[in-house]
Amino acid sequence: MNVYLDNAATTPVDPQVVEEVSKYQRDFFGNASSIHYFGKKSKVILEDSREYIAEFIGCKPKELFFTSGGTESINTVIKGLYFENAKEKNHIVTTTIEHPAVIESVSFLKKYFGVEVDLVKPNSNGEINIEEIKGRIKKNTFLVSLMHSNNETGIINDIEELSKFTKEKNIPFLSDTVQSIGKADLKFSKLGVDFITSSAHKIYGPKGIGFLVANPKFKFTRYSDGGGQERELRAGTENIPLIAGFRKAIEIIKLNFDKELEHYNLMSSYLIEQLHQNFGEGAIINFRSKKNLPNIVNVTFDPDKYGFPPDMFLILLDMQGIAVSGGSACSSGSLKPSKILTEIGKSEKEALSSIRISIGRFNDKNNIDVLIKGLRNVLRLN
Ligand SMILES: Cc1ncc(COP(=O)(O)O)c(C=O)c1O
Incomplete structure (x- = not known):
């Protein structure tokens, strides 16, 4: 066995999600940007799913962008914020225990753009000292990135404590919530951070779909150029069947x-x-x-x-x-x-x-x- x-x-895909995705693959093929019946049908699912997920996570629908998952969401924030602010700010604070999507994104910025990267190390129990992060923040810091919970240790960081400080200093704060959603009761509005991430395949949903929630106060350059989807911040035709499957996965979590x-x-x-x-x-x-x-x-x-x-x-x-x-x-x-x-x-x-x-x-x-x-x-x- x-x-x-x-x-x-x-995670294995929940059978109810499999059903949902198949149904939408079959019946909802229209491009959500098209103005005809088939497009409008898809658009309704897209916006309904956005509203439903936004309500679950405690943000406004217009703050939620569908992406391909955690990696894309993280890359978008780290690189997008840097490119938007590069003239004035080139310092970032994060930790050595973030997911590779964070570590490799900041390494890329360091290697190709000379960004100054401050990496906070954990103590001997794998815990991150919030005070140490606060102490590393400077005038030219364009982002603080601290994961909500760590994928190897399971330790949950005191995000609210740090967000009080970043808010005061008006510094954008990304918290990678990929492992926490569905396992910790978290709401974007309560966390006080500016960016959170999710990936459906960690919550019994399909692979290749996730979200980024972004505080509109902080502008970022989009990750890849193309059409005007997702309020011009995430180009590419929306994947309606996967979005419907993601919504279903969240619905199951919400109910249970x-x-x-x-x-x-x-x-x-x-x-x-x-x-x-x-x-x-x-x-x-x-x-x-x-x-x-x-x-x-x-x-x-x-x-x-x-x-x-x-x-x-x-x-x-x-x-x-x-x-x-x-x-x-x-x-x-x-x-x-x-x-x-x-x-x-x-x-x-x-x-x-x-x-x-x-x-x-x-x-x-x-x-x-x-x-x-x-x-x-x-x-x-x-
Ligand atoms: C904490 C954390 N962040 C980000 C990711 C990346 O998510 P995705 O697989 O959707 O790109 C993962 C997945 O392993 C993760 O555990």
């Missing part, structure tokens, strides 16, 4: 929000209990903080206690039918240790002996039992 416990990487959180909490508690019972001090739960996402558990197995080859850990688990992540990027066939784990002081061996287990809507206790059994086999306890 294959067990999927890598829901922070992506409390129950779903309870499910994540219950499953995580069961998982942690089982880890303690089966491995005792041989399993170290990482990154417990004041506030954590309810569905991410990051754990290191003591490589000196168990005689398993760390560089083969994920592959051995896969052979047991278990899909988890090491928080590691698999590039050119090699498994790299997670950057955040090495940054907080774990050795390469310890980092490779760590896994991120991310629980989803469709997991049950039985899945956790299969994981534990597989872990026991790999760690040679059976």
Whole structure:
């Protein structure tokens, strides 16, 4: 039996969403910019979905832009704000533990435009000190970027605390909310930030669709040039079937929000209990903080206690039918240790002996039992 416990990487598409997308692929092919019947039919779905999602996330419909997902939304804000303000401002503050969409965007600006990049590091528990971010802000800062929750650690940052400060200083603030939507009760208006992001494939929706919510107070240059869609800020024909699927995914979350959180909490508690019972001090739960996402558990197995080859850990688990992540990027066939784990002081061996287990809507206790059994086999306890 294959067990999927890598829901922070992506989620299975909810069957109701699959139905919805198919229906709209079939019946709503019109270009939402066309003035005829078919176009108008699509336009209605586009604007209805925008309104519905905006209401859910606590912003005005005109502040919400559909994009292809988290990566595009982040690139749009970071590069778009820089290009809009390049004459006066060329300094950005962010952290070393942001998603690569942030890290690579700021690296690009540094390499090609000489932008000054200030990267705040986490403490030994993976937490970011908000005061340190505040201290790095300068007169020429064009953006502060701090993720709402981290995709590897699950730690939730105190975004409201930082946004009070950025508001006072009138500095745009981007918070990457891709992992938090559906798992934390967040509203754009309450967060006090200027930009948030979302990706449907993290919430049981289709891949290739997401949103950017943007405070109209801060102008940005659009990411790619073309037609005048999305109020001239995101060119390209809108993907109505995916937008309808995204809306459906949000509708399901809205209807079951409390129950779903309870499910994540219950499953995580069961998982942690089982880890303690089966491995005792041989399993170290990482990154417990004041506030954590309810569905991410990051754990290191003591490589000196168990005689398993760390560089083969994920592959051995896969052979047991278990899909988890090491928080590691698999590039050119090699498994790299997670950057955040090495940054907080774990050795390469310890980092490779760590896994991120991310629980989803469709997991049950039985899945956790299969994981534990597989872990026991790999760690040679059976
Ligand atoms: C925190 C975070 N930000 C951004 C992204 C990128 O989103 P997308 O896959 O939609 O480009 C991800 C996805 O892994 C993520 O976890």
